[in-house]
Amino acid sequence: MNKGTKILLSVSIIALVLISVLTYLNMAISPYSSAQSQSETIAKEKAGITTSDYFGEYNRDKQYYSIGGLTQSNKYRYIIINAKSGQTTVVNKNDAPQRSEITSEVQNRYNAKKILNINLGLYKNKPTWEVSFQNKNGTIGYNLVDFETGKSIKTTNNI
Numbered sequence: 272m273n274k275g276t277k278i279l280l281s282v283s284i285i286a287l288v289l290i291s292v293l294t295y296l297n298m299a300i301s302p303y304s305s306a307q308s309q310s311e312t313i314a315k316e317k318a319g320i321t322t323s324d325y326f327g328e329y330n331r332d333k334q335y336y337s338i339g340g341l342t343q344s345n346k347y348r349y350i351i352i353n354a355k356s357g358q359t360t361v362v363n364k365n366d367a368p369q370r371s372e373i374t375s376e377v378q379n380r381y382n383a384k385k386i387l388n389i390n391l392g393l394y395k396n397k398p399t400w401e402v403s404f405q406n407k408n409g410t411i412g413y414n415l416v417d418f419e420t421g422k423s424i425k426t427t428n429n430i
Contacts, residue, residue, distance in 0.1 A: 306336055310352055314338035318350040318361045325349070325370070329392025329401055331415075337391040339370075349391055351398060362398045368421035370400070376421065377402045377414050381428065387411070391418065399424060 272280075307326045314320040323340030334354035341347055347364040368376075374386045383404035390401045398418035406412055412428035 306354070310336040310338050310350075313352055313357075313359065314340065314350045317359050318348055319343060320348065320350065325391075327388075327390035327392075329390040331392060331394055331399075331401060333393070335390075335392035339364075339391070349398070351391060351393055353393075360393060360398065362418060367419050373400050373416050373421060374402060377404060377416065380423070381412055381414070381426075382407065383412070394424065 306328070310326065311320075311323055314323060318338075319342045320338060320340040321343050323338050325337070325339035327337045327339075329335040329337065329351075336352045336354055337349055338352075339347065339349040349362050349364070351360040351362070353359070370389055374389055377383065378386055381404060384407045385405045387403040387405055388401075389403075392399060392401060394401075394415055400416040400418060402414045402416060404412050404414070406429065408429075410429040412426065412430065414426045415424040416422065417424055
């Protein structure tokens with residue numbers, strides 16, 4: 272094999288690997304993007320959310336997707352969608368604590384190094400935030416927080 276053929280073969284192999292990696296990443300992200308897109312459509316139809324700024328995926332007893340955003344009349348609300356049945360629950364923010372307040376409270380309560388996620392779903396048929404966090408020692412913790420009151424319901428720590 273001459274030098275030109277070796278270079279062409281090397282470039283072809285690198286291009287093939289790069290295309291394979293990009294295809295794999297696209298396939299891995301596709302279900303999440305599809306769930307978000309479908310959830311946003313449901314949020315517009317069933318909750319009147321016109322501008323969304325939050326998407327969450329809650330996995331506890333059941334899997335839920337949630338969307339938060341403003342309605343046409345500038346009211347902030349969330350819709351929680353059961354991933355299996357498609358059943359929806361609409362909750363208005365009203366006087367409920369904001370996501371940022373919930374994450375700050377969890378971070379302070381558990382002296383967390385980092386908040387990983389905050390997702391809205393139903394726990395015992397009540398809207399509940401699931402906040403996952405990383406402790407200073409590198410372990411993971413989960414705190415379920417009541418949507419309306421902001422009070423801690425259940426904690427799993429140092430996993």
